[in-house]
Amino acid sequence: MDRLSEFLDRNVFNATVFFDGQFCGDNHFSGASALGQLHVVRSGKVVVHHRDRPSLHIDEPAVLFYPRGLQHHLVVPPGSEVNLVCANLALESEEAHAPTLMLPDCLHVRLADAPLLHCTLELLDSEARGQLGGRRLMLNRLCEVLVVQLLRHAHSTGQLEQDALAGLSDPGLARVLEAVQRQPAQPWPLDALARMAGMSRSKFASHFHKQVGMPPAEYIAQRRMKLARQLLRQRLPVEQVAIRVGYQTQPAFSRAFITRFGVSPSAWMRSRPDQPGIAA
Incomplete structure (x- = not known):
């Protein structure tokens, strides 16, 4: 079994979607809790500010993955709006330590750079726009699938450092x-x-x-x-x-x-x- 699979066998991210739709203005995440966040930018422009790292200017479909609590601030430029799906992530782990410390503080992946995410994001977009029964459950589970795909992408593109891979397994x-x-x-x-x-x-x-x-x-x-x-x-x-x-x-x-x-x-x-x- 590969290292990533070993980690995912023992550690599961449970997603709870708290926003999906058109967003304007700003939203601040204090990073005070252990919860991570997943932000799916479906369309539009948004700037993401961090305390100790450069801001991210996102103007195309992309996914932001925060595996643990980290202070960040989403700001939509005046006169603009962005189509978002946002979820909190809670780690269910067999380990007594905090395995998310082995992961980067933030993963920013453009959809154009990760074609394997396309199918999942298309299904997520369809569910977000629709009103079928079980919609919220589907959104939560699709966000959990996205997390696995993001970790796989980070692994295959070298965004996970050697110590992270060792610690995961x-x-x-x-x-x-x-x-x-x-x-x-x-x-x-x-x-x-x-x-x-x-x-x-x-x-x-x-x-x-x-x-x-x-x-x-x-x-x-x-x-x-x-x-x-x-x-x-x-x-x-x-x-x-x-x-x-x-x-x-x-x-x-x-x-x-x-x-x-x-x-x-x-x-x-x-x-x-x-x-x-x-x-x-």
């Missing part, structure tokens, strides 16, 4: 990867990670490298730097970023940042043209 590694993502500033000695995965130190180091493609220490360093860049985009002071990603001093963090990216954190931040994309 290996519960022991998933516990480790989730812990590092939740608390990247922790020291995370190899012994502690091995115990978390339920393996010996040597077996864990070998298994981790084989499945994730790098040693645990390198993976942790990469996750810290990924988080650091997100925080720098939010214009947090460098000294605060250093502490939040696990460095005891700003100089130590700056040296590690320069080694990896070739510029200092301050210089990198000044070079960024994008500003945090969140509407008031």
Whole structure:
């Protein structure tokens, strides 16, 4: 069985459609709950703002998939409207950890780039326009099918990172990867990670490298730097970023940042043209 099927065998997204039709104005999602969202843009234009990433300008049929709660803001330009189907997603999982942390924060897929979605979206469009019995149930189930197709598309196009694929298929590694993502500033000695995965130190180091493609220490360093860049985009002071990603001093963090990216954190931040994309 492939890794994606193993994940979907243990984890099911249950969809509840809360809107379908013509939409104008704006709608804010706080990201405070564990619920994810699925937004199907059937036609029209909409801008999606995020706190720590560039805004998305959508002007063609597309699907947005948020596997877990993430703050975002849908805004329709003045004088325009967009045809949407929107659903909340609740994960029913056999795992005690949060497997959605292995997935990207947001997947944005244009219909033009994913022809395998066409049939499902045509049926979704037909159900959304009609008034047949069982309409709401059909919309919910079609949204759940879309989630599977989106994950398949992300898998086949390389949008799921190696650590995500490993975490989706290996519960022991998933516990480790989730812990590092939740608390990247922790020291995370190899012994502690091995115990978390339920393996010996040597077996864990070998298994981790084989499945994730790098040693645990390198993976942790990469996750810290990924988080650091997100925080720098939010214009947090460098000294605060250093502490939040696990460095005891700003100089130590700056040296590690320069080694990896070739510029200092301050210089990198000044070079960024994008500003945090969140509407008031």
